[in-house]
Structure formats: C-alpha cells, structure tokens
Amino acid sequence: EAGVVQSPRYKIIEKKQPVAFWCNPISGHNTLYWYRQNLGQGPELLIRYENEEAVDDSQLPKDRFSAERLKGVDSTLKIQPAELGDSAVYLCASSLDRRSYEQYFGPGTRLTVT
Amino acid sequence: AQRVTQPEKLLSVFKGAPVELKCNYSYSGSPELFWYVQYSRQRLQLLLRHISRESIKGFTADLNKGETSFHLKKPFAQEEDSAMYYCALSEMEYGNKLVFGAGTILRVKS
Numbered sequence: 335e336a337g338v339v340q341s342p343r344y345k346i347i348e349k350k351q352p353v354a355f356w357c358n359p360i361s362g363h364n365t366l367y368w369y370r371q372n373l374g375q376g377p378e379l380l381i382r383y384e385n386e387e388a389v390d391d392s393q394l395p396k397d398r399f400s401a402e403r404l405k406g407v408d409s410t411l412k413i414q415p416a417e418l419g420d421s422a423v424y425l426c427a428s429s430l431d432r433r434s435y436e437q438y439f440g441p442g443t444r445l446t447v448t
Numbered sequence: 449a450q451r452v453t454q455p456e457k458l459l460s461v462f463k464g465a466p467v468e469l470k471c472n473y474s475y476s477g478s479p480e481l482f483w484y485v486q487y488s489r490q491r492l493q494l495l496l497r498h499i500s501r502e503s504i505k506g507f508t509a510d511l512n513k514g515e516t517s518f519h520l521k522k523p524f525a526q527e528e529d530s531a532m533y534y535c536a537l538s539e540m541e542y543g544n545k546l547v548f549g550a551g552t553i554l555r556v557k558s
Contacts, residue, residue, distance in 0.1 A: 337491070365544075376452075376534050376548030377492070390545060425492070435480065435499075435544060439492040 338440035340426050346446045352414035355443045359407070359428030366403060367437060368411050369425040377425050383409065384432055416447045450475045452537050454549035461525050462557050469520040469552050471509075471535030480538040481511055481518040482546070487531045495520075495533070505529070525556045 339358040347353050359366050364385050369377035380399070382390040385406035394401065398417070403409040413420055423444050427437040451474045461467055473479060483495040496504045498511040498518060509520045518535060535549040 367546075374457075375550050376536070377546075378548070379545060382545065429544065432544060435482075435497055435538065436494050437544070437546065441491055 338426055338428055338438055340424075340440035340443055342443055343441060344444050344446075346448065347416055349418055349447050350415040352412065353416050353445060354410055354412045355424050355426075355445075357409045357411070357426030357440060359409070359426070360438055362430065363428035363438070364406070364431045365429045365434070366409050367427040367429075368401060368409070369427065371423040371425055371442070373422070380411070389432075413445075416445075418447050421445055421447045450479075450537055450539065450547050452535050452547055452549035454533075454535055454552050456552045457550070458553045458555065460555040460557060463527055464524050467520075467522045467525045467529070467554065467556075469533050469535075469554065471518045471520065471549060473516050473518065473535075473537050475516075475537055475539075477539070479511075481509070482536045482538065483507070483509055483518075483520050484534045484536055484548070485531050486534070492534070525554075527556045527558055530554055530556045 341356050366383040368380045370380055371377045381394045381401050383403045386403050401411045423442040425442045426440040429437045453472045481498040484492050485495040486492045507522045509518055511518050532551050532553050534551045536546045539545045
C-alpha cells in the first residue's frame with residue numbers, strides 16, 4: 335500500500351506564477367483533505383471533500399486558490415497567482431469517510447515562492 | 449473559536465527520563481483529542497486518541513476536561529521517540545475537522 339501520494343514533492347516558483355499540486359488518496363477513501371502548514375506551525379485545513387463534493391472550504395482563500403476532485407478520487411489544488419506568503423508545505427490527507435477518526439497524510443509538497 | 453496550544457517548541461530530555469508534552473485546548477463542545485507524530489523524514493501519523501484510552505509505544509494521554517488539557521506522557525523516554533508531536537482537536541460534528549497545535553519537538557539525548 336503506497337499510502338497517500340502527492341506530487342511534486344518540491345516546487346520553486348516566482349511570485350505571480352501559477353502552481354498546482356496533485357493528490358491521490360488511499361484507495362477506497364471517500365474523504366480528502368488539503369492542509370497548509372506554515373513554518374513553525376501545525377497544519378491548517380484549507381478544504382475537505384466528501385467524494386467529489388467540497389463540504390468545507392471556509393479556510394480556502396478563494397481569490398487565488400481553487401481545488402477540484404473530479405470523479406471523487408484524485409484531487410488538484412491550484413494557486414494563481416502565487417504570492418510570497420504562500421510559501422509553505424501543502425499536505426493532503428484522506429480518511430475512509432467523514433466519521434472515520436484517523437486521517438492518513440501524504441508526504442506533502444514544499445512550495446517556495448521567490 | 450476552537451484552539452489548541454502547545455506551550456513548548458522544544459523539549460529535550462535524557463534517555464530513560466520521563467516525558468510530558470503539554471497540550472491545552474479551548475472548545476465549547478465535547479472535544480475529541482488526538483496526538484499525531486512526525487518522525488524524521490516520515491509522514492505525519494496518528495499516535496493515539498483520547499477515546500481509545502490505550503498506550504501506544506509506551507505513550508499515554510488523559511483528557512482532563514476541568515483543566516482543558518490533554519498532555520502526552522511516557523515514563524521512560526527512548527532515543528527513537530525523538531520526533532515532532534502535534535496535539536489536535538476534532539470537531540466530529542463537522543466531519544472530523546482537525547485543528548492542530550503548533551507542535552513540540554521532542555529530543556531524547558543519549
């Protein structure tokens with residue numbers, strides 16, 4: 335079992351450029367989470383999906399961030415345009431369903447915006 | 449608003465010494481608390497949850513509602529316990545939305 339897969343693992347871009355992150359959850363997991371982790375802080379939830387429906391995106395900066403989970407499996411998180419303050423680790427996690435207490439995390443994508 | 453506080457950024461202890469990683473929370477409802485751990489070059493993973501009341505890798509944590517605390521304890525630290533530890537609170541009525549503390553680095557010295 336590969337676990338949650340994320341790509342790329344590292345990304346360096348200049349400000350104002352677009353960037354996208356991809357996540358493949360554990361097979362059979364219906365719930366998918368995107369978190370952002372700033373340096374020295376714990377992960378903060380950006381958006382949560384139940385199958386293909388975004389059920390909690392209250393923390394997603396909608397002016398520049400977008401996400402999708404087509405067919406309720408893989409998910410993509412996009413930032414356009416990126417700002418210096420977006421430098422962080424972006425984590426994807428999945429769980430069996432919304433009532434499952436354990437979330438399984440991917441390795442994360444470290445984004446550096448210069 | 450819900451909040452999780454881990455007052456120590458770094459806790460350094462000698463091998464064999466007792467360990468206590470502090471976690472305090474604020475939440476108006478009935479919380480579900482967790483400890484997640486991240487070992488060097490590994491993914492963030494669940495260590496334990498308060499409802500299970502079990503010991504994992506020698507660690508235990510008791511939920512104290514009066515003091516709104518969920519401290520993680522181990523009587524005898526081992527070098528392999530060195531890692532980053534995050535306390536997290538779940539709002540289960542919203543589908544397991546986790547709120548994390550800032551984390552504590554545990555360093556066990558030989």
